[in-house]
Amino acid sequence: MNDKELFWIIIISFLIVIALAIGIIVLYKVFESRILTEAKEAHQKELDHKNQLISNTIEVQERERHRIAKDLHDDIGSKLSVVNLNLNLLKDSIEPSDKTDMMIDHIELSLSESIKHTRTISHNLHPPILEKFGLKSAIESLANEVTRTGVLKVHVDSVEEWKEFSKSEELHIYRIVQELIHNTIKHAKASDVHIKVEDQKGNMTLQYSDNGKGLQNAENGKGLGLSSIETRVNLLNGKMHLDTKRKKGYLITFKL
Secondary structure: OOHHHHHHHHHHHHHHHHHHHHHHHHHHHHHHHHHHHHHHHHHHHHHHHHHHHHHHHHHHHHHHHHHHHHHHHHHHHHHHHHHHHHHHHHHHHOOOOHHHHHHHHHHHHHHHHHHHHHHHHHHHHOOHHHHHHOHHHHHHHHHHHHHHHOOOEEEEEEOOOOOOOOHHHHHHHHHHHHHHHHHHHHHHOOOEEEEEEEEEOOEEEEEEEEOOOOOOOHHHHHHHHHHHHHHHHHHOOOEEEEOOOOOOOEEEEEEO
16 A cells, blocks of 8 residues: 555545544534423423413412402392391381490491492402403502502503403403502502503503512512512513612513
8 A cells, every 4th residue: 555545545534534523513413402492392381381270270260259259249248238228227116315326326337337348358359340441440440449548649640542451361460450559558668659551552561660668689579479460471471570779669560
C-alpha cells in the first residue's frame, strides 16, 4: 500500500467517523426533541385535566350556591315574612301595654333584621341582578351595597357598554370582584376601593385598587384569596397582574 492509498483510506475513515458523529448528534437531537414534545403534551394534558376538574368543581359549587340561595329566599325568607305578618295580626288582637308593646317591638326588629340578612345572604350566594340585568349592573349594585354599609366606599368607573360575556363568564368576573372586595374588607384596613373597567379592542380590562396597607411581599398576595381568583381568570383565558412593588394600597389588573 503506497502513501496515496493510505492517505485516502485515512480521509475516508475520517469522513465516516464525522458522518457517524453527525448522525448520532442528529438522532440525539430528534430523540431529545421527541421527549420534550411528549413531555409538553403530557404536561398540557395534565393542565387541561386539572383545569377541567377545577371548572367542574366551581360549576358544582355555583349550582349548590344557587340551590341554597333559592331555599333561603323561597323557603326561609317566605316563612319569616309569614311570621312577621302573623305577629302584626297578633299585635292588633291583644290589649296594648308597655310590656307587651316592648316585647312585640323587639320581636319585630329581630324578624326584620333576620329577613334582611336572609335576603342579603341569598343575593351574595347567587345575585339575581346578574341574571336579570347583566354584569355591569350587578357590579354597580354590589358596590352600592358595600358602600351603604359604611365599612368601605366602592367607586366604579366604567365605559357605558361592556363587552358581552356568557352567563358563566359573567359569574366568574362577578365572583372575582366579590372576592377582591371581601379581601379588602378583611385584610387591607382600607377606606376606598376603585374599580375601573375599559374596553380595549374587544378585550375587557378591569383594574381594582384600594388605599389600604398593601402587600408586604408577593407571597401575601396568595394568602388573600388570590388562588381562587387566579383559577377563575385561567378559566376565562385571561391574564392578571398584581403590583407587588406598590408600597401603599393594593393594585391588580385583569385582561379578559
